[in-house]
Amino acid sequence: MSIIGWNCRRLGNPRKVPVLKRQILKSRPNFIFLFETKLLVRELAYVARAMGFDSYLWIDCLTNRDGQVKSYSQNHIDAIIHDSESEGDWRFTGMYGWPDDQNKWKTWRMLDFLATGNTLPWCCMGDFNEILFDYEKRGGLPHRACRMEAF
Numbered sequence: 734m735s736i737i738g739w740n741c742r743r744l745g746n747p748r749k750v751p752v753l754k755r756q757i758l759k760s761r762p763n764f765i766f767l768f769e770t771k772l773l774v775r776e777l778a779y780v781a782r783a784m785g786f787d788s789y790l791w792i793d794c795l796t797n798r799d800g801q802v803k804s805y806s807q808n809h810i811d812a813i814i815h816d817s818e819s820e821g822d823w824r825f826t827g828m829y830g831w832p833d834d835q836n837k838w839k840t841w842r843m844l845d846f847l848a849t850g851n852t853l854p855w856c857c858m859g860d861f862n863e864i865l866f867d868y869e870k871r872g873g874l875p876h877r878a879c880r881m882e883a884f
Contacts, residue, residue, distance in 0.1 A: 735762040738827070738858040744770040750783055757784055764814065766827045768859055804847075808840070809859075811847055824851060828859035837863060 737760055741749065744767060757765065765784075770777065803811045810827045826847055830840035840861060848855075864870055 735760060736764045736766070736856060736858070737762045738766040738768070740860045741767050741770045744772055744776075744780060750780060753780075754784055764825070766825070766858060768827055768829055806843075809843060809847070813853070823854040823856065826855065826857040826859075828857060828861060830860060830862035832862045 737756065739753065739756075741753070744750070744753070753767075765786075770780075772780065801813045801815065803813060805811065808829050808831065810825075812825050814823050814825050826844075828840065828844070831837055840863070844857070847857075
């Protein structure tokens with residue numbers, strides 16, 4: 734199973750679509766998670782067609798979609814993936830961590846909540862808006878060690 738997770742940051746920019754398409758052709762993933770696309774559903778349909786995909790799942794914070802999505806919010810999508818090529822179902826969680834310091838704890842609480850009772854193989858990816866080590870940060874104020882330890 735091959736998975737790509739990409740923080741697109743406005744995938745509507747026409748120069749980004751060919752870059753993504755090249756990466757998809759190179760990696761040949763079975764599953765792609767694009768986040769922070771800022772796309773409308775009709776724009777996402779265009780991108781999906783340009784990438785050669787015949788299906789996609791689009792979630793925004795205002796609508797509820799039928800399907801395999803267990804839960805979602807502005808900060809996560811949690812789904813059961815039914816894969817006929819693998820040994821059964823697995824769980825995917827796409828996260829976008831709270832970016833402001835006073836709410837970082839909400840990211841970890843959300844992950845703890847989502848992990849409760851999970852028995853399926855689980856892939857969790859996204860932008861957690863957090864680092865584990867000081868060397869991952871460039872510029873700005875130093876990162877507090879207690880925040881990294883909480884992660």
